[in-house]
Amino acid sequence: MSKPLLYSCWMSSCAWRVRIALHLKQIDFNVKTISILKTGEPGDQYSEEFEKINPMKYIPALEIHGHTLIESLSIINYLEEAYPKRRLLPKDIFQRTKARAISDVICSGIQPLQNLKVQKFSRPDGNLNFEWASFWISQGFSSLENILKESTGDYCVGNEITMADCCLVPQVANARRYKIEVSSYPTIARIDKALQDHEAFRKAHPSQQPDFPKEVPASFASQFK
Numbered sequence: 001m002s003k004p005l006l007y008s009c010w011m012s013s014c015a016w017r018v019r020i021a022l023h024l025k026q027i028d029f030n031v032k033t034i035s036i037l038k039t040g041e042p043g044d045q046y047s048e049e050f051e052k053i054n055p056m057k058y059i060p061a062l063e064i065h066g067h068t069l070i071e072s073l074s075i076i077n078y079l080e081e082a083y084p085k086r087r088l089l090p091k092d093i094f095q096r097t098k099a100r101a102i103s104d105v106i107c108s109g110i111q112p113l114q115n116l117k118v119q120k121f122s123r124p125d126g127n128l129n130f131e132w133a134s135f136w137i138s139q140g141f142s143s144l145e146n147i148l149k150e151s152t153g154d155y156c157v158g159n160e161i162t163m164a165d166c167c168l169v170p171q172v173a174n175a176r177r178y179k180i181e182v183s184s185y186p187t188i189a190r191i192d193k194a195l196q197d198h199e200a201f202r203k204a205h206p207s208q209q210p211d212f213p214k215e216v217p218a219s220f221a222s223q224f225k
């Protein structure tokens with residue numbers, strides 16, 4: 001079987017979620033870079049070629065076993081079902097539901113509000129809107145902090161790493177990018193810190209990606225401080 005192929009980009013938090021899951025499952029994969037933010041021209045997600053991969057014009061997408069999968073959470077759920085070893089959902093049904101709910105909060109309730117095309121549409125000049133992104137992430141984090149206080153042990157849900165952790169770490173990086181003081185959310189900050197040294201999370205980090213630039217663009221500097 002050829003290796004799975006992940007359409008990814010160093011700056012995409014959604015692709016990052018899937019990279020973490022692939023590494024946690026110890027699945028070897030190749031990466032095809034789709035540059036989603038280019039100066040003065042549309043990103044590669046708008047190309048005709050990529051639209052055939054994902055008609056939503058978003059990354060990630062995963063080619064695996066002759067199929068093309070889209071939507072980060074659906075991809076992670078596929079990986080969980082197809083590769084049940086090193087599980088990303090707890091055994092207990094209520095813990096499992098919590099892990100899914102936290103993933104949904106991040107993937108449906110926070111990240112879509114700060115996505116590139118949403119930010120651009122919010123401004124008449126079509127540029128990124130830092131204030132907008134920062135507002136919506138802060139709103140989401142205030143609620144997420146309270147949700148996590150109830151579910152956390154070492155990680156988002158109890159003491160096992162779950163798909164919720166795959167979603168949390170990239171979203172915390174987004175928060176830093178938009179200059180949110182993450183320490184104001186102590187549970188979120190603690191879980192994020194606890195995961196930084198885990199091998200799968202290190203391998204999935206933007207700095208380890210083939211398209212990571214030699215010089216980080218100024219607008220990302222706060223993410224990597």
Ligand SMILES: N[C@@H](CCC(=O)N[C@@H](CS)C(=O)NCC(=O)O)C(=O)O
Pocket residue numbers: 011012013014015036043045057058059060070071072073107112115116117118
């Ligand atoms: N719900 C989708 C969202 C994917 C998404 O928002 N991808 C972002 C990168 S993190 C993207 O491709 N943005 C391009 C754009 O906004 O033009 C998923 O979870 O896969």
